[in-house]
Amino acid sequence: MDRTVAIDVSRLCKTYDTHKAVDDLSFQVYAGEIFGLLGPNGAGKSTTLRTLITLLHPTSGTATIMGYDSVREADKVRTVIGYVPQERAIDRFLTGREHLQLLGALYHLSKEEATKRIRELLTLVELEAHADRPAKTYSGGMKRKLDIACGLLPDPKILFLDEPTLGLDVQSRLRIWEYVRMLKARGMTVVMTTNYLDEADQLCDRLAIIDGGKIKTMGSPVELKIALGGDIVSLTLKELDRIPALETELKRQPAITSVRTTTKGLDIRVESPEKALPTILESANRLNCSVEFIQYNRPRLDDVFIAHTGRAITESIPEAESA
């Protein structure tokens, strides 16, 4: 499929002293998609994002946003992007409306244009009723909504969201997801960082898994899961000493891709569960293995993450890699 490239990142590196925060990153973001940078804290997501929004200069490599170079044409880049920072970047003493008015002036909007857009945005994020209260009286979810309204004020071609739902309650989280989907429906390109797997899975059209400053894998959530090689059947056995025998037996079956021993049984990767399940149960019966529990899972993004980084996203980065 031929698609317009909105962002083109080529061999991007960012080094702090001796630490490579971003190490030879290349990827493209297509116009109109939601692109996710997924990875644990310190993986290099935010550094990448800050480079794209012109706040950091790359050590080497380039980033082109809507055809503009992020360093040489930073001014042009800034006119086509909106940014929602990770921190609640809110001035507690200003009201919601004053935040938007300030940004209106910084994007050089006329008074009439600004007033019109501010009214629309306040309606969109449901803050009209609170628009003239100082932001220090806002709840976490309301602050986030104001953050997003601020990011949308310039009517950007590309919206950058840094950890959009970090620390939010479930309801606010779902609300933010709704906004993001709606923006995509309006044709906006969205680039977001996240360390929530479910968020990446639910929201992103395509995502890059980043770890230690490098892209480990990239694709749509479905593609990434399929690439792992099928679904997983987990068996829990009553007699643990029978596990090796069953493992050997199952490895011989053509319907089964791979078998891995776990503490209480086996994780069996299969192409098609319809064909494999009877085979598995039959073998277990024949070897007199009584099955205590059987579970069948489609691969989750967690599995993708573990397969490509060698650990779960919640596990901290080993010292050797982060240093």
Next chain:
Amino acid sequence: MEHYWQEISALTMRWVRRLSREKFSMLFTLVQPMLFWLIFFGNLFQRAADTQVMQAPNYISFLAAGVVVMTVLNNGLAGGVDLLFDKENGFLERLMSTPIHRTSVILSRFIFVMAITSMQVLVILGVSYLFGVEPATGILGVAMILVIGMMFGVGLTAISMAMAFSVKSHGDFFSVLGFLSLPMIFLSSALVPLTAMPGWMSFLAQFNPMTWAIDAVRPLILSGWSEALPHVGMVIIVMLIFDALCLYGGAKAFRRAMG
């Protein structure tokens, strides 16, 4: 150019709004602690201070110039605090991701700090007037005092902003601030003339730009133009050098933080 002006006025308006939202803080900003130096310290040492040494009719009239410049010092050194908080909570990043001229945020801060400082200096001169200190050079002299204050303030604010952009945490910032401010005051002619200081202190005080500022403001209040003009000329040269150095350092720190 029109855009530049739109940005700077909107950003300056933000500082004004912030101040006006904090009613107490606004009150204390105008009636700030410096006034206590003038009222309490000035009156307290009225008889302890030797007018012969001070070369002034009374201690409070001597002290007025010092308090004016101390106000400039404290405001200038604290001028970067708000940018420090903006940096820490990400607001600065949000501002810098918009297509504004890179200097707009900083310029708005300079304008705001200078405006507030000028108002405070006027309050101090007003209170001094109530204690019988009438500036010998009149309105024009007061205007000159404001110019000197602003020239000193620009450099100090630049130092403060440079620190705000460079420090790791705001704890560091306030430690350095507290460490800097008092020695600057004691090692200057704010409280006693250089001639009355121990030799080593008066030696060090000569290198303090604050001394130069006070030595120009003091004759503007006490003596008159003929005595003040050579000092005014001198302080303008000193301040031009001081500001150039501070602005250079500030620009470097800013570029490092934003690059």
